[in-house]
Amino acid sequence: MARGHQKAQSQAKNLAKQAAMKSKQGHNANEQKKAALKALTFQCPVCRGMMPDPKTYKQHFENKHPKDPLPEELKDL
Structure with a gap:
């Protein structure tokens, strides 16, 4: 049963990491679009x-x- 618990923890950690990366990426994309429109x-x-x-x-x-x-x-x- 220990592996099942590790798997759940790993999935939760990965989900949080992916959400953080996605929010960071979206912010940069908006800034790039605004800079391109100014140009x-x-x-x-x-x-x-x-x-x-x-x-x-x-x-x-x-x-x-x-x-x-x-x-x-x-x-x-």
Whole structure:
């Protein structure tokens, strides 16, 4: 019967360890999502796609929307 008791203790310990790891991981994922959203500063007026910098934004616009006129903020680049 000693092994049955050890098994139950081991399972309880493992369950607590996994719960702690899951809560820690979820917290970091939320922080990463918030940081990624802060980095995306330019929004395409046609498709509402988000871009991190003007160079990427201009490349996106030229490749995805070639028939549309270039927005004012990209004309000087």
